[in-house]
Amino acid sequence: MTKQKTASPAATGVLLAGGNPQIPKGHGDAPVQAYIAALTGWKQTVVRRLDALVTDAVPEVRKAVKYNSPLYGTDGETWFLGIHVMTRYVKVAFFNGRSLDPMPPVESKTAHARYLHVSEQDPLDEAVFIAWAKAASELPGEKM
Numbered sequence: 001m002t003k004q005k006t007a008s009p010a011a012t013g014v015l016l017a018g019g020n021p022q023i024p025k026g027h028g029d030a031p032v033q034a035y036i037a038a039l040t041g042w043k044q045t046v047v048r049r050l051d052a053l054v055t056d057a058v059p060e061v062r063k064a065v066k067y068n069s070p071l072y073g074t075d076g077e078t079w080f081l082g083i084h085v086m087t088r089y090v091k092v093a094f095f096n097g098r099s100l101d102p103m104p105p106v107e108s109k110t111a112h113a114r115y116l117h118v119s120e121q122d123p124l125d126e127a128v129f130i131a132w133a134k135a136a137s138e139l140p141g142e143k144m
Contacts, residue, residue: 016068019043020085023065027076031065039085042120046090047083049124054081057130058137066144072133078141081133089117092129095142100135112142 014022021038023031036048047070054061054072062076071079082093097104097114106115116132118124 015040018085018087020068022068025064025066027062027064029063032063032070035065035068035070043085043090046118046120046124047085049126050083050090050092050118050129053126053130054133057133061137071144072137073141074137075141078143080136080139080141086117089119092116092118094132094136096136096139097132099139100132104132 015038016022019040021035023035023038025031032051036044036051039047051070058072058074060074062073064071064073064076064079069082069084072081073079080095082095084091084093092104092115093108094100094104094114094116096112097108098112100114104114104116106117108114116129
């Protein structure tokens with residue numbers, strides 16, 4: 001795995017392969033904002049927007065960073081959505097995505113999850129994302 005130092009002064013770690021920041025785990029908005037601050041370029045813009053949309057769509061949302069990924073839940077112990085930065089896209093995991101109608105477009109190896117990939121070239125359909133986030137927040141979350 002290639003590591004490179006990030007140019008962001010707010011970063012507390014390094015960027016791993018694909019540009020995913022290595023941020024210390026923690027609960028609350030502060031670790032998520034540190035994760036976002038450590039991102040660069042279009043990935044930072046996309047993740048900042050995704051975070052704002054989830055926060056607006058699910059006012060009672062709880063946040064954490066675990067496994068170098070922001071997680072979103074409603075009880076602080078289980079999670080309905082996670083974000084992970086890849087080389088060519090931002091992967092949004094809906095941990096119980098097979099129960100969403102319509103389902104997010106990308107298959108998963110895990111039984112219940114589905115993914116949405118957001119790239120620099122493919123704009124985010126915010127209305128669909130908001131609907132999925134709201135619906136996902138009402139489903140049982142994954143313990144991580």
